[in-house]
Amino acid sequence: MLWVDKHRPTALEKLSYHAELGERLGSMAEDGDIPHLLFYGPSGAGKKTRVQCLLKALYGAGAEKQRLEHREFKTPTNKTIEVTTVASNYHIEMNPSDAGNNDRFVVQEVIKEIAQSGSVLAKTGAQKKGPAFKVILMVEVDRLSRQAQAGLRRTMEKSSSACRLVMICTNPSKVIDPIRSRCLGIRIAAPSEEEIVGVLHEVCEKERLTLPDELAARIAKSSGRNLRRAILALEECKVAQYPFNPSMPVPQPDWEVYIKAIAQDICREQSPARLVATRDKLYELLAKCIPADVILKELCAELVSKLDDELKPQVMACAAFYEHRVQQGSKEIFHLEAFVAKFMVIYKKFMDAMFA
Amino acid sequence: MPPRKRQKATRLIAWPGRDAAPLHERFAPRTAKDLRVYPKTVERVRAWLRRATGRSPDPGGYSSPRLLILAGPAGVGKSATLDVLCREEQLTPVTYRDSYGLGGDGFGFERRPSDFNEPRYESQLDAWARFVRSARYKPLSDDRPAVFVLDDFPTTEGYDDGTSSSRKAFRSILEEVCRSRDRAPCVLIVTGEISEKSDTSIVAERLVGESVMMSPHSELIEFLPVTEKKLRKLLDEVSEGAAWPRRPTISSDTLDALAVAARGDLRKCLSTLEIALRGGTTDPAATHKSDAGVSDVHAVRRICRGGSAKRDSHGRWVDSNGHEVDPDATVMNSKMGPDAFATFVQFNGASDFQSIEDLSEAWRTLSDAELLSARVYVPGRENDAIYPLQYVASLTGRAILVANRRPTPPSFKPARRPKYYDVRASLKLKTFDRRILDAPPRMAMRLGERSYDVLQDEASDVSDIEDSEDEAPRELLAPQPFDEDAMFEAAAAALDAAEAAERERAAAATPAPPPPVPVAPAPAPPVTFESTAPPQTREERAPPPVSQAPAAAPPERKRKKCLLDTSSDEDEPPAAAREVVDLTADE
Numbered sequence: 001m002l003w004v005d006k007h008r009p010t011a012l013e014k015l016s017y018h019a020e021l022g023e024r025l026g027s028m029a030e031d032g033d034i035p036h037l038l039f040y041g042p043s044g045a046g047k048k049t050r051v052q053c054l055l056k057a058l059y060g061a062g063a064e065k066q067r068l069e070h071r072e073f074k075t076p077t078n079k080t081i082e083v084t085t086v087a088s089n090y091h092i093e094m095n096p097s098d099a100g101n102n103d104r105f106v107v108q109e110v111i112k113e114i115a116q117s118g119s120v121l122a123k124t125g126a127q128k129k130g131p132a133f134k135v136i137l138m139v140e141v142d143r144l145s146r147q148a149q150a151g152l153r154r155t156m157e158k159s160s161s162a163c164r165l166v167m168i169c170t171n172p173s174k175v176i177d178p179i180r181s182r183c184l185g186i187r188i189a190a191p192s193e194e195e196i197v198g199v200l201h202e203v204c205e206k207e208r209l210t211l212p213d214e215l216a217a218r219i220a221k222s223s224g225r226n227l228r229r230a231i232l233a234l235e236e237c238k239v240a241q242y243p244f245n246p247s248m249p250v251p252q253p254d255w256e257v258y259i260k261a262i263a264q265d266i267c268r269e270q271s272p273a274r275l276v277a278t279r280d281k282l283y284e285l286l287a288k289c290i291p292a293d294v295i296l297k298e299l300c301a302e303l304v305s306k307l308d309d310e311l312k313p314q315v316m317a318c319a320a321f322y323e324h325r326v327q328q329g330s331k332e333i334f335h336l337e338a339f340v341a342k343f344m345v346i347y348k349k350f351m352d353a354m355f356a
Numbered sequence: 357m358p359p360r361k362r363q364k365a366t367r368l369i370a371w372p373g374r375d376a377a378p379l380h381e382r383f384a385p386r387t388a389k390d391l392r393v394y395p396k397t398v399e400r401v402r403a404w405l406r407r408a409t410g411r412s413p414d415p416g417g418y419s420s421p422r423l424l425i426l427a428g429p430a431g432v433g434k435s436a437t438l439d440v441l442c443r444e445e446q447l448t449p450v451t452y453r454d455s456y457g458l459g460g461d462g463f464g465f466e467r468r469p470s471d472f473n474e475p476r477y478e479s480q481l482d483a484w485a486r487f488v489r490s491a492r493y494k495p496l497s498d499d500r501p502a503v504f505v506l507d508d509f510p511t512t513e514g515y516d517d518g519t520s521s522s523r524k525a526f527r528s529i530l531e532e533v534c535r536s537r538d539r540a541p542c543v544l545i546v547t548g549e550i551s552e553k554s555d556t557s558i559v560a561e562r563l564v565g566e567s568v569m570m571s572p573h574s575e576l577i578e579f580l581p582v583t584e585k586k587l588r589k590l591l592d593e594v595s596e597g598a599a600w601p602r603r604p605t606i607s608s609d610t611l612d613a614l615a616v617a618a619r620g621d622l623r624k625c626l627s628t629l630e631i632a633l634r635g636g637t638t639d640p641a642a643t644h645k646s647d648a649g650v651s652d653v654h655a656v657r658r659i660c661r662g663g664s665a666k667r668d669s670h671g672r673w674v675d676s677n678g679h680e681v682d683p684d685a686t687v688m689n690s691k692m693g694p695d696a697f698a699t700f701v702q703f704n705g706a707s708d709f710q711s712i713e714d715l716s717e718a719w720r721t722l723s724d725a726e727l728l729s730a731r732v733y734v735p736g737r738e739n740d741a742i743y744p745l746q747y748v749a750s751l752t753g754r755a756i757l758v759a760n761r762r763p764t765p766p767s768f769k770p771a772r773r774p775k776y777y778d779v780r781a782s783l784k785l786k787t788f789d790r791r792i793l794d795a796p797p798r799m800a801m802r803l804g805e806r807s808y809d810v811l812q813d814e815a816s817d818v819s820d821i822e823d824s825e826d827e828a829p830r831e832l833l834a835p836q837p838f839d840e841d842a843m844f845e846a847a848a849a850a851l852d853a854a855e856a857a858e859r860e861r862a863a864a865a866t867p868a869p870p871p872p873v874p875v876a877p878a879p880a881p882p883v884t885f886e887s888t889a890p891p892q893t894r895e896e897r898a899p900p901p902v903s904q905a906p907a908a909a910p911p912e913r914k915r916k917k918c919l920l921d922t923s924s925d926e927d928e929p930p931a932a933a934r935e936v937v938d939l940t941a942d943e
Contacts, residue, residue, distance in 0.1 A: 044794060229794035236796040251796035272709040279706075280775075287779045294793060325727055333776055334702055334719075334726040341716035348712060 003235045004228055007203050010064070012053045015046070016202060017195040018188065025050065025186075029057035032131045036156060036165045038141075038180060040172040041188035044226030047168050050188060051137060054166075058131060059090040066093075075105045085110075091135035097143035104148035108155050111136060115159030134163045141167040142174035149176045156182055196220040196230050203231060209238065212246040222250045229253075255290050256298060263302035270344035275337065282336050292332030296323050296339060303343060311350055318342050368597035379626040379633075383594050385433075385440050392586045392622060393433045393579060400577050401426070402441050408541035409447065409501040421573060423533050427546040427560040428579025431623035434545050435507055437579075442503060450491075450540070451505045481522055485529050491540040504542040527565040534571040581620025588615040590622070591629055598633055606632055655690050656697065656771040659683060659753055660705040663714075663760025673757060676766075683753025684746065694749040695729040698722060701752055703774035710762045718759035725751035 009015050012022045012029070028034050034054075039047045055063040066088045073081045081102050086093040092114065099106040114134050144152070153176070156165060165183070169175060172185065191199070197216045204211040215237070223230035236251045237244060262281050265274065285295050300319035304312050322339040326332050368390075370382045385391045388398050401424070406412040408421045426434045442449045491504045533542050546560045560576060561569050568574055582590075591611045599605065610632055618625030658681070665675045673681040690697050702722045709715040729748040 226794060232795050253793065253796055255793070270712050272706050272712060272715050275712070275715065276706050283775045283779050287782050289783065289792060322723070325723055328730065329723075329727045330730040331699060331726050331776060334698075334723045337702070338716070338719040338723040341712060341719045344712045345716040 002232070003203055003207070004231045007206060007231070008049055008052075010053060010056060012050075012057055015050065015053065016199050017191050018046070018050075021186070021188070022050070022053070025054050026057055029054055032058075034058070034131075034164055034166075036160070036183040037167065038172065038175065038183035038185045039166070039168045039188060040170065040185065042190045042226070043170055044223075044228035044230075045188045045190045046227060047188045048139070050186075051166055051168065055088075055091055055135060055137075058135070059088075063088050063090050065089070073099070073102075073106050073109050075102050081106060091137055093137040093139070095139050096148065097140045103145055104151040107138075107144070107148050108151050111152075111155040111159055111163065111165075115155075115162040133161070135166055136163050137166045137168070139168045141179075142169035142171045146176065149179055153178045153182070190225040191227050193217070193220040193225065196223060196225065196227055199227060200230060200234055203234065207238075210243065212244055214246040215244050215248065215250075219250050222252070255285060255288065258285065259295065259298045260302055263299060263306065266303065266340060266344060267306055267347065270348040275341055275344065278340055279333070279337055282333060282340075286332065292326045292336055293323055296326060296336060299339075307347075308350065311346060314346050315343060318346070368593045370597060379594060379598065379630045380623050383597055383626075385436055388437075388440055388444060391433055391437055391440060392582050392590055393437050397577060397579060398437055398441070401437055402445065404575055404577070405441055405445055405447065405503065405541070409445075409503075411445075420537075421575060422536075422539070422541055423530065423568065423571070423574040424541065424543045425546060425560055425564065425569075425574060425576045426543060426579065427576060429581055429620060430547050431618075431621035431625075432579045432582055433622060434547070434579050435505075438503075438505060438543060438545070446500050448500045448502045449505045450502050451507055481525055485525070488529055488533060488542065491533070491542060502540040504540050506542055506544045527568065530564050530568045531571070534568055534573040582618075582622050582625075583620070584615050587618055587620070587622065587625050588612065591615055591625065594626060594629060595633065652690050652692055652697075652700075653771045655686050656700045656704055657769070659686060659697075659701050660708050660756060660769075660771070661763070661766070662754075662757035663708055663763030664766065665757055681757070683757055684750050687749040687753040688746065694725075694745055694752055695732070698725045698729060698748060698752040699774045699776055700771060701756065702726075703776070704769070704771050705756050707769055708756065708763050709760055710764050714760045714762060718755045721751055721755035721759065725755065 012026045015022045037051075039051060041047055052063075066086050069085050069087055071083050071085055073083065075081065079102065081099045083094060083096070083099055083106055092110065094106075094110060096103045096106045096110075114136055141149070141152075152165075156179070167175075167179075167183065172180060197213070197220050200216045200219060201211055211234075219230050219233050219237070223233060233250055237248060240251070241248055258281065262278055265278060265281075268274075282295065286292065296319060300315065304315055307315060319339060322335045322342075325335040325338075329335060368383045371377075371384060371386075374382045388395075388402070391398055403412070404421055404424050408424070426438070428434050438449065441447075488504065488506065491502075530544070533539070544564070546563055564574075569576065588611060591614060595606050595611065606629075611629075614625060614628050614632065617628065658675075661675070662673075662681065662683070665673045665681050668674045673683070675681050687694050687697050692700070702719070705718070706715060709718070725748050728743045728751065729745075732743050732745050732748060
């Protein structure tokens with residue numbers, strides 16, 4: 001088991017930071033009733049950890065017995081969609097955006113199903129003191145299509161007696177207003193670097209390792225305030241070398257290294273041939289499931305760090321332009337390549353002017 | 357060029373007394389065997405006619421058939437099938453051909469004198485209804501059973517939702533046909549547009565309404581477009597028959613081009629042949645090539661070579677051979693459709709650029725095209741899509757044409773299948789774990805075990821700029837709308853095959869100045885993450901990287917498709933190959 005999973009806190013009291021928030025969630029659970037909730041905050045801040053803790057506080061240890069299920073849904077046009085869900089007796093967790101264009105059917109079907117069976121189960125189940133509703137945990141709601149979000153809104157109203165929705169997203173501005181207004185929004189801020197250092201030391205204590213403060217600080221810094229990333233990096237360091245060397249390199253995700261290489265290539269030469277070579281690398285990244293918007297963001301950050309200040313606004317504007325298109329269109333490669341080409345033009349013009 | 361297949365072609369014999377008629381009437385089918393329709397379809401129609409006229413028992417018993425709907429694109433032989441079968445089955449077809457309301461003669465019977473007292477004006481729909489209702493009466497002169505053929509019916513304000521009053525009236529007449537007993541059977545012939553995306557049966561259902569479609573007394577039989585092979589054979593036979601007793605003067609290549617250009621429409625095919633036979637142009641194939649007949653390989657290359665085209669004094673684009681380039685038509689008429697076409701152009705076009713500035717401009721335009729294609733309006737599909745497909749076609753066709761001011765010198769470059777489709781296929785096999793984004797190399801591999809997690813990437817923070825107004829499918833993983841996939845697969849497979857043929861062809865051709873250099877598709881340099889990752893130290897614990905299996909899968913599948921397609925579509929590749937070689941030799 002990875003350390004990230006192994007040392008994940010399972011009770012609200014045991015959370016390492018945002019103590020006040022934990023208390024509030026705890027009192028909500030004690031009360032036995034929760035409104036619909038929308039957790040938001042950056043990646044690796046502990047959104048889902050908090051949700052799991054909340055479920056445990058609501059339903060007791062039974063909420064921790066989870067099983068993986070593959071479910072099939074039929075759309076009206078007779079397409080079969082397969083969605084993976086994680087469920088306990090008290091909740092069901094799903095990522096409806098896995099269903100792509102057909103997410104709205106999945107959302108509505110699941111809620112309907114729970115609304116019909118959920119309350120019965122809670123009444124007759126072994127759990128006596130527990131609340132009489134089931135929880136539907138939806139992750140990545142910001143990636144749901146508009147239609148699905150609209151469908152969600154209607155079903156939320158109809159079935160609020162039998163179930164509660166707990167939603168998780170990184171970007172609440174992509175969730176439509178009607179949904180946001182029906183939920184209690186809970187912001188989970190990213191942990192500060194000191195907090196991350198604290199967690200890293202905690203983990204090392206449990207693993208009976210000694211962690212030099214310097215290394216902890218460097219890992220925290222390179223993680224970009226993403227706790228999951230910090231702990232994964234820590235474990236990778238442990239695998240690479242133990243006892244720790246305070247000056248040992250902090251491993252980076254390999255796709256980032258890869259994007260750095262692309263950025264170097266692009267700056268070295270600006271030509272159609274180079275673009276064709278770069279395209280292969282972009283395809284490679286896409287084939288490894290790296291989302292196009294992440295590629296674009298990372299690539300842009302990497303390029304900008306190498307640039308003259310004069311060029312930065314231009315490049316950022318152009319990146320923003322194409323990032324928007326990546327979100328809107330369906331074939332990302334068009335926009336990624338167009339960004340690379342545009343950057344090449346900007347950069348070449350600048351270099352020509354400088355040396356001419 | 358040696359004439360192909362000519363020896364085998366049997367000669368068709370023209371109908372006597374129809375010398376002045378168009379070819380499709382002169383050589384109209386005499387028996388069911390002459391029909392170029394799928395034999396099973398013919399037999400279904402025949403069986404229906406027999407049951408409807410009480411000549412063979414109705415297997416269903418209670419449901420005596422009253423209305424037959426023949427649906428299919430234009431010129432595939434719906435009416436011809438019915439004509440031939442009526443003749444063979446000794447039935448009298450009664451047709452309504454009064455589409456302009458010009459009088460009673462077209463009905464096949466006279467108007468009664470008492471019509472004087474009625475207002476002279478009669479709406480088309482009423483006239484048609486009167487005709488249909490007359491099916492209750494037996495024809496007086498003929499003791500053969502009558503079949504009412506509703507080949508021509510009044511248009512009722514487009515194929516809408518059936519709310520307009522004329523549409524309702526039209527439907528109620530058909531419902532009446534289904535309900536009433538003791539009337540002559542009716543055959544309704546519905547012509548749908550040729551389009552791979554719209555199903556003619558849907559067109560038919562929209563026209564006649566659900567209750568008629570669902571009635572036990574009605575039956576729908578669909579006709580498919582005539583295959584190119586069948587058309588080609590027919591062209592051979594007809595051209596033999598038309599020229600008899602002399603040898604036909606038309607070249608085998610022209611016939612090939614005509615068969616492709618007709619796109620399954622037999623009548624159109626024969627009328628273009630007629631023009632060709634009359635010597636209307638010296639090279640009829642040339643005029644049709646620019647129409648629909650170009651193979652997709654050639655079309656992609658033509659658009660990618662767009663940079664070498666110039667504008668003439670009339671503002672038209674003319675390529676280096678002096679032929680007019682019509683980017684919109686080329687893209688629109690491609691079999692794969694504009695959205696897949698854009699992907700092909702984007703993948704294959706880059707090597708025709710010399711300057712990155714031009715390329716950037718063109719890529720910007722292609723990005724526009726892609727953006728619109730994500731929101732193209734498709735009738736009958738429920739979403740917020742609004743743009744016509746022509747926008748995508750126009751942008752795709754012009755992106756390189758306009759932007760590439762300094763094209764590379766001409767050389768042989770085969771059009772290749774975009775990698776995008778391989779990537780998408782491989783992604784379909786993978787479950788997506790966003791934690792990979794946070795994981796250092798070795799951890800990423802271990803994460804492969806867990807396939808399900810929530811965690812989002814940081815990237816979305818930047819994307820607040822997105823106006824939340826429109827939501828389009830944003831994921832590579834997303835299943836594409838309807839069957840673009842399927843269409844694309846077919847097109848790509850054909851391309852693969854054509855590409856192989858091109859290379860063979862180019863290799864076999866006598867070297868012309870400049871010699872065509874077949875650029876063998878070099879295998880992409882193996883770029884993988886594993887190469888950048890430090891060597892694996894704990895192999896015993898790490899599971900094999902998940903990504904390898906899917907990565908290996910696509911090529912295999914691709915090859916299989918390619919094989920399948922070459923067997924079914926043998927006519928196309930040589931034509932395409934010829935054209936590509938021409939292109940390079942002239943420049």
